[in-house]
Amino acid sequence: MTDVRTAVSVSTVVDAPIERAFAVFTEDIASWWPQEHHMLQGQESHMVLEPEVGGRIYETGADGSDCQWSHILVWEPPHRVVFTWEISPQWSLETDSAKASEVEVRFAAEDDRRTRVDVEHRNLDRHGEGWEGLRDAIASPGGWPLELHAFEQRLGAEKVA
Amino acid sequence: MLDALGDPTRRAIFEQLAERPSAVVDLADRLPVSRPAVSQHLKMLREAGLVRDVQVGTRRVYSLDPDGLAGLRDYLERFWRTALHSFKTRVERENREKEQGEADD
Numbered sequence: 001m002t003d004v005r006t007a008v009s010v011s012t013v014v015d016a017p018i019e020r021a022f023a024v025f026t027e028d029i030a031s032w033w034p035q036e037h038h039m040l041q042g043q044e045s046h047m048v049l050e051p052e053v054g055g056r057i058y059e060t061g062a063d064g065s066d067c068q069w070s071h072i073l074v075w076e077p078p079h080r081v082v083f084t085w086e087i088s089p090q091w092s093l094e095t096d097s098a099k100a101s102e103v104e105v106r107f108a109a110e111d112d113r114r115t116r117v118d119v120e121h122r123n124l125d126r127h128g129e130g131w132e133g134l135r136d137a138i139a140s141p142g143g144w145p146l147e148l149h150a151f152e153q154r155l156g157a158e159k160v161a
Numbered sequence: 162m163l164d165a166l167g168d169p170t171r172r173a174i175f176e177q178l179a180e181r182p183s184a185v186v187d188l189a190d191r192l193p194v195s196r197p198a199v200s201q202h203l204k205m206l207r208e209a210g211l212v213r214d215v216q217v218g219t220r221r222v223y224s225l226d227p228d229g230l231a232g233l234r235d236y237l238e239r240f241w242r243t244a245l246h247s248f249k250t251r252v253e254r255e256n257r258e259k260e261q262g263e264a265d266d
């Protein structure tokens with residue numbers, strides 16, 4: 001049983017059959033993963049998911065560098081995939097595997113054209129003193145989603161006006 | 162509760178507190194928000210476990226709560242919402258194109 005205090009759950013329903021939803025989520029992860037949340041910053045990078053238990057999720061950069069931030073724990077297409085989250089709250093690579101959390105994604109057909117997708121990101125307490133790190137991340141450029149920066153700019157404009 | 166940072170004003174207050182602990186009056190001076198509104202937002206942030214307050218002389222000073230996982234949860238919840246929204250847009254576009262292609266065959 002997941003401890004809800006150390007997990008977050010987010011769901012959506014997409015207009016696509018379950019097989020297509022699973023395929024795009026996994027094999028085509030590069031097409032939708034938010035660009036501002038890539039590990040390799042300051043260059044074009046491409047995300048790759050190796051579709052098997054033990055497979056890696058990694059980014060490759062234009063300069064030839066790469067960064068593996070996950071491996072697959074459970075691979076049950078098209079219903080379920082579980083992978084590790086070896087990303088620290090500062091959004092940098094977590095090299096201590098004891099501090100990795102994990103993500104489970106479940107796919108369920110609502111009908112033959114619609115699929116429910118449930119994401120559970122759990123064991124967040126393993127990140128340890130993540131809160132301190134998160135505070136630093138928030139204070140850094142790009143630490144928050146862009147909407148906040150837009151809001152700040154609006155605040156600045158209002159103050160001038 | 163987890164969406165305590167879903168409101169832009171609360172995020173602005175939260176970020177101010179990440180820079181330095183502050184009293185209500187300081188926050189109201191730095192942001193285009195009234196003191197009562199700041200107090201109300203702080204109440205919600207405190208209930209969500211994101212900030213705490215201590216009495217210093219005559220002032221009540223607010224700071225981020227370093228013990229809570231609430232901040233990390235809130236941050237990741239918003240990350241996954243953004244990511245799933247992006248995924249939904251992508252998979253539905255690809256699905257429409259595939260269906261169109263199948264209809265044309």
